[in-house]
Amino acid sequence: MNEIKIFSPATVANVSCGFDVLGFCLDAIGDEMVVRKTKEKGIKITKIEGYDLPFEAEKNVAGVSALALIGHANPDCGFEIEIYKNIKPGSGIGSSSASAAGSVFAINELLGKPYNKTQLTNFAMKGEALASGSEHADNLAPGIFGGFTLVKSTVPLEILELPTPSQLYVTIIHPQIEIKTSEARAILPKEIPLKDAITQWANVGSLVHALHTNDYNLIQRSLQDVIVEPYRKSLIPYFEDVKSSALKIGALGCGISGSGPSIFVLTKGKQKAKDVEEAIKTVYSKTDIEFYTFTSAINTEGIKII
Amino acid sequence: MNEIKIFSPATVANVSCGFDVLGFCLDAIGDEMVVRKTKEKGIKITKIEGYDLPFEAEKNVAGVSALALIGHANPDCGFEIEIYKNIKPGSGIGSSSASAAGSVFAINELLGKPYNKTQLTNFAMKGEALASGSEHADNLAPGIFGGFTLVKSTVPLEILELPTPSQLYVTIIHPQIEIKTSEARAILPKEIPLKDAITQWANVGSLVHALHTNDYNLIQRSLQDVIVEPYRKSLIPYFEDVKSSALKIGALGCGISGSGPSIFVLTKGKQKAKDVEEAIKTVYSKTDIEFYTFTSAINTEGIKII
Incomplete structure (x- = not known):
C-alpha cells in the first residue's frame, strides 16, 4: 500500500468534570487526509484545503507529529500529506488534534x-504541542481510540478506553468567536479549593461508573464542573442561556468543549439531540454572533480508513 | 421480631486517591450489637463492652443515629442497645461509623x-457527626452497602455501589498512637494545586474503571494519592517504611486508612496479603510503638444479622 485516505474526526475534551483527562469522539465532522509514500525521505505537505494553514512540515501540527513518528521509525521512504480540513481551527472540537493524529x-x-495506539498518541502529542504550547492527549486519545477515553497520565502516557452507552448523542454549537487556548488556560487559577476538587473527583468517578453501567440518569448527575466552567464560561457569550435551554428540555449535560468556544450538549437519543439543536440555535439566533450547530453520534471507532 | 443481633464491620475510607468519597468494607473485624424493642419510647444504651464509651444516647454515636431514625419514624416503642465493641475507637478503620450504622x-x-440503605446512611451521618464534627458518609457507606462505595455527594446523599474484584484482600496495621480527626483535617491545605487535583481525579476515574474491569494492574497504578498523603503521612511514624516494604513484595497499593493512624494495604490474593502482613509487622517490630495487624477479604455484604 502506497497511498491511504483517512477520516480524522472531531473530538470533545474535558467533558465537564473531567478537565484535562476525559474526552469523546464525534462522527459527524472530521478532516480527511491523503497520505502517500515518496521516494524522497521526509515529510511534505502538498495540499491544504478548507483553511489557511502552514505548508512547512515543521510549522504544521500534522507535519510535526509525522516527523516525530518517522524520526523514531526511520523508514527508507518519505511521505506527502494532503489535508482536507473540515474542522475549523480554534473551534474547540479538536481541530489541531485531528490533524496531528491523522497523519x-x-x-x-x-x-x-x-506502532500501537498509545505510541501513535505519543507522536501526535508533539504536533498538538505546536498548537497548544504543551503536550496534551485529551483530544488526541478519543480520536485515535474512539469512544470515551480517560488519559490516566501523560508521563508515562496511559490511556483508558471507557465504554460508550449506545444511545448517547452530542450536539455542538460553535459560536464563531476566537478564544486562544493560552487565554483559556491563563484564566484558570493555579490553586483550587480542596472541597471543590473533592466534588470534581466524585463526579469523575461517578461518570466512569455511569458509563460502565449504562446509567443515563447518573451520567446526567455527574456532568458537573465546579472547577473550570465557572471561570471559562465568561469567555463564551450566552453560555448560560445555551446551557439552561438545553437542560430544560432534558439534555444530560452541557459544557464547554475543550477550551471553547464550542459548547457540547449530551443527550439520550437522536431525537432529543435534534430538539436540543433547535433550542440552542434559537438562543444564538437572537444574537449577532455567527454560529453553526451539528448533531452527532459518539464515534466508537475513531480515525478510520475511507 | 423483638430482638436482633448484628455484626457491623470495620471499613477503610479514602482509599488513596478517593479522599472523602471512596471506601470499602472489611470482614475480619467488626462490632456486634444487640438491639431490642422496649415498651418505653426512646433509646437506651444498656451495655457497652470492649471500650469505655458514653452510655447517654445523646453522647453516643450509636445513640445519636438511632435517635435520628426514631425521630423520623416515630414508632410506638423504644429500643435498647447493647454494644460489643471490637473496633478500637480512634484506630482509623471506622469505629464510630460501625456503631452509628449498626444501630x-x-x-x-x-x-x-x-428505610433503604441511603436513608439509613443519612440517619447514621448524625451519629458520625458527633464523632468527627461533620457529616461524613465515606466510612458509613461501605459498612451499610458492603464492598466498594463512592459517595457521589452528601447533599443530597447519593451513594454508588462499585464492583469488588473477587481476589482483592486487605491488610491493616494499626500503630497504637492517637491521631485526632480534627488534627488530621487541620493539617490539610484549604487550597491545592490544580495540576495535582487533575492527577487525583484521573486516578479516581481510573480506579473506578479498574474495579469494573477486574484489572488488578490498573488498580495498582491508580492507588496514588498526591493530595492528602503527602501531608498526613507525617502523623504516622514509619509510614513510608511500611509502604515501601508492602509495595516491594507486590502489594497493589498502600495508604492511610481514613485519617489514620491505621495503614491499609491492598493485595491480589490471600497469600500475598499474608506475606504483606509479615513484612509490615517486621517494620513495626523494630520500633517501640505498640501495634496489631490483621488481614481481611473485602466484605461485599456489609452489616449483617448474626
Whole structure:
C-alpha cells in the first residue's frame, strides 16, 4: 500500500468534570487526509484545503507529529500529506488534534502498523504541542481510540478506553468567536479549593461508573464542573442561556468543549439531540454572533480508513 | 421480631486517591450489637463492652443515629442497645461509623425495613457527626452497602455501589498512637494545586474503571494519592517504611486508612496479603510503638444479622 485516505474526526475534551483527562469522539465532522509514500525521505505537505494553514512540515501540527513518528521509525521512504480540513481551527472540537493524529495514523498504516495506539498518541502529542504550547492527549486519545477515553497520565502516557452507552448523542454549537487556548488556560487559577476538587473527583468517578453501567440518569448527575466552567464560561457569550435551554428540555449535560468556544450538549437519543439543536440555535439566533450547530453520534471507532 | 443481633464491620475510607468519597468494607473485624424493642419510647444504651464509651444516647454515636431514625419514624416503642465493641475507637478503620450504622440498621430491621440503605446512611451521618464534627458518609457507606462505595455527594446523599474484584484482600496495621480527626483535617491545605487535583481525579476515574474491569494492574497504578498523603503521612511514624516494604513484595497499593493512624494495604490474593502482613509487622517490630495487624477479604455484604 502506497497511498491511504483517512477520516480524522472531531473530538470533545474535558467533558465537564473531567478537565484535562476525559474526552469523546464525534462522527459527524472530521478532516480527511491523503497520505502517500515518496521516494524522497521526509515529510511534505502538498495540499491544504478548507483553511489557511502552514505548508512547512515543521510549522504544521500534522507535519510535526509525522516527523516525530518517522524520526523514531526511520523508514527508507518519505511521505506527502494532503489535508482536507473540515474542522475549523480554534473551534474547540479538536481541530489541531485531528490533524496531528491523522497523519501518524495514516503513516503507521502505510508502514504496516509498527506502532500501537498509545505510541501513535505519543507522536501526535508533539504536533498538538505546536498548537497548544504543551503536550496534551485529551483530544488526541478519543480520536485515535474512539469512544470515551480517560488519559490516566501523560508521563508515562496511559490511556483508558471507557465504554460508550449506545444511545448517547452530542450536539455542538460553535459560536464563531476566537478564544486562544493560552487565554483559556491563563484564566484558570493555579490553586483550587480542596472541597471543590473533592466534588470534581466524585463526579469523575461517578461518570466512569455511569458509563460502565449504562446509567443515563447518573451520567446526567455527574456532568458537573465546579472547577473550570465557572471561570471559562465568561469567555463564551450566552453560555448560560445555551446551557439552561438545553437542560430544560432534558439534555444530560452541557459544557464547554475543550477550551471553547464550542459548547457540547449530551443527550439520550437522536431525537432529543435534534430538539436540543433547535433550542440552542434559537438562543444564538437572537444574537449577532455567527454560529453553526451539528448533531452527532459518539464515534466508537475513531480515525478510520475511507 | 423483638430482638436482633448484628455484626457491623470495620471499613477503610479514602482509599488513596478517593479522599472523602471512596471506601470499602472489611470482614475480619467488626462490632456486634444487640438491639431490642422496649415498651418505653426512646433509646437506651444498656451495655457497652470492649471500650469505655458514653452510655447517654445523646453522647453516643450509636445513640445519636438511632435517635435520628426514631425521630423520623416515630414508632410506638423504644429500643435498647447493647454494644460489643471490637473496633478500637480512634484506630482509623471506622469505629464510630460501625456503631452509628449498626444501630440504625438493627432498628430498621426491627421496624420491618421502612428505610433503604441511603436513608439509613443519612440517619447514621448524625451519629458520625458527633464523632468527627461533620457529616461524613465515606466510612458509613461501605459498612451499610458492603464492598466498594463512592459517595457521589452528601447533599443530597447519593451513594454508588462499585464492583469488588473477587481476589482483592486487605491488610491493616494499626500503630497504637492517637491521631485526632480534627488534627488530621487541620493539617490539610484549604487550597491545592490544580495540576495535582487533575492527577487525583484521573486516578479516581481510573480506579473506578479498574474495579469494573477486574484489572488488578490498573488498580495498582491508580492507588496514588498526591493530595492528602503527602501531608498526613507525617502523623504516622514509619509510614513510608511500611509502604515501601508492602509495595516491594507486590502489594497493589498502600495508604492511610481514613485519617489514620491505621495503614491499609491492598493485595491480589490471600497469600500475598499474608506475606504483606509479615513484612509490615517486621517494620513495626523494630520500633517501640505498640501495634496489631490483621488481614481481611473485602466484605461485599456489609452489616449483617448474626
